[in-house]
Amino acid sequence: MDVHLTIHGRQGLAGQIYRQLRAGVMDGRLAPGQRLPSTRKLALQLGVSRKTTLDVFEQLIAEGYLRSRAGDGTFVADAMTRLAPPPPKPATSPAMGAIWEAMEGALPMTPTVTPPAYDFVGGVTDKGLFPFDQWRRCVSHALRVQARGRGAYHDPAGEQELRLAVARYLAFSRAVVSDWQDVIITQGAQQALDLLARIALRPGDVIAMEDPGYPPARIIFAVLGAQVVPVPVDEEGLVVDALPANARMVYVTPSHQFPLGMPMSLERRLALLEWAQRHGVLVAEDDYDSEFRFEGRPMESLKSLDTAGVVAYVGTFSKTIFPELRVGYVIPPAPLGLALRRAKQVGDWHSCTMTQTALAKFMLDGYFAKHLRRMHKEYAARRTALLEHLRGDLAPWLTPLPCAAGIHLVAVLRAPHDEADVIRRAAAESVGLYGTAGMFASEAPRPGLLFGYGGIGVAAIHTGLGRLANVLAGQHRGTA
Incomplete structure (x- = not known):
């Protein structure tokens, strides 16, 4: 033929x-x-x-x-x-990857469309304020180090210089005293949580986490087969008395509760540590943006109060430098250190050594501390501008929740306004808003908006929130 x-x-x-x-x-x-x-x-x-x-x-x-x-x-x-292609499966058979497909919208993804002109997205930083000239010198140093070395796999826990820099920084800024050998470098805080869950949980084990809470963390635990039990929070943070007795692990954001913003009180911190020691439970402390505190004295980290060895301390550079860096760290209880190193090695062997070398020099030469001081001043001005509007022209519709730290805050929508409708109307004016209802697991969602100010300047905050006030005023007139 x-x-x-x-x-x-x-x-x-x-x-x-x-x-x-x-x-x-x-x-x-x-x-x-x-x-x-x-x-x-x-x-x-x-x-x-x-x-x-x-x-x-x-x-x-x-x-x-x-x-x-x-x-x-x-x-x-x-x-x-x-x-030959296999015969089609029956319609009732579960599709491979179905659990991941069901997560649409739950994980933050890079937008595929042009972002709004006034974007209040949380968890991002302003790269225009980053000292790239200094960073370039650090990268050049890292390239020279790479050129001198032989091609080989490195320690799964990370480069010694960066682990030393992280240990020194945390001892000074968060009173987390550790040896550099205790620090494990990860691909952001996300990988640190994934590794902790892999070594501490088996399918069916119970993990307790705040409700509302950080959706990507909830997803990590769920896809590994754990039973995620939501625990309510109040003005003092996680309600320790509501923790399930059969939990194997607890995930908390005590310095800046995600998303609501309140810090966990010292009394609650001590109660959680006592509870974890009594039940033999691992506590994962996600200290994701505590570097930026604007009111009152810094709260002690759980790790700094932990005398029983129950806390794994997780941090990231995504909120202090920029998310694309993909560098985080975890300081686990000593008995879990070897297991975490092996889990890291199995997962990706080790993080990028050139990035680690550059970041280590950036920290050890003092550039990181200077950058943090400069950003703290800038973020304080942005936070002030945001609160001026929330307590001024936006006050009839939004009530800001108390929040003394971080690079975002939450405001509750007053009835009868609908969260999704406000977001849609604001988007039509090129104002990017993000709701909090999807961050609740079992508690009745409180309609609210998360205002991130890490990636938007003071002038843009004033313009964007002025537009939002017009949107809400127009909606109010339309429903009056």
Whole structure:
């Protein structure tokens, strides 16, 4: 039978014919046992030399796609039946990856459309304020270090210089006293939580977390097969008395509760540590943006109060430098250190050594501390601008929750305003708003908006919130 092939130009003729015949065999258009035209006939059909078609057939026969019988012709190999597509599964069978497909909208993803002009997205930083000239010198240093070294895999826990820099920084800023060997470098806080869950939880184990809480953390625990039990929070943070007695792990954000913003009181912190010690439970402390505190004295981290070895301290540079860096860290209780290192090694062996070397120099040479001081001043001005509007022209519709730290705050929508409708109306004015209802698991959601100010300047805050006030005033007139 004839085979339809297409030749483009006169270059690489054998390769063109080979790829098309092989593709026909692979996708089933040329069925197992099917006779192919002779090399002479195919050469005439395509206008190429017979040597070209002979070379192609010989290669396909050598690779097992075709077989030749002397005096009879060339056929598609019978073994190609193994490449036939499988029969469709019954409609009731669970699809591979279904658990991930069900997460649409739950995980923060890079937007595929142009972001709004006035974007109050949380968890991002302003890269325009980052000292890239200093960072460039640190990267150049890291390149020189890489050039001198031999190609090899490194310690899964990370580069010694960065682990030392992190240990020194945390001892000074968060009173977390640790040896550099205790620090494990990860791909952001997200990987740190994933590794902790992998070594501490088995399918069916109970993990308790704040409600409302951080959706990506909840997803990590759920996809690993854990039973996630939401625990309410109040003005003092996690309600320790509501923790399930059968929990194997507790996830908390005590310095700046996500998303509501209140710090966990010292009394609650001590109660949680006592409860965890009594029940033999691991506590994962996510200290994601505590570097920026604007009112009162800094609260002690759980790790700094932990005398029983129950707290794994998790941090990230995504909120202090920028998320693309993908560097975080975890300081686990000593007995879990080896297991975490092995889990990290199995997952990706180690994080990027060049980035680690550059960041270590950035910290040890004092650039990081200067950057934090500069950003603290800038974020304080942005927070002040945001609160001016929330307590001024937006006060009829929004009530800000008390929040003394971080780079976002939450405001509750007053009835009868609908969260999704406000977000939609604001988007029409190029104001990006983000609701909090989806962050509740079992508690009745309180309609609210999370205002991130890490990536939006003071002037843009004033303009964006002025537009939001007009949107809400117009909605109010329309429903009056």
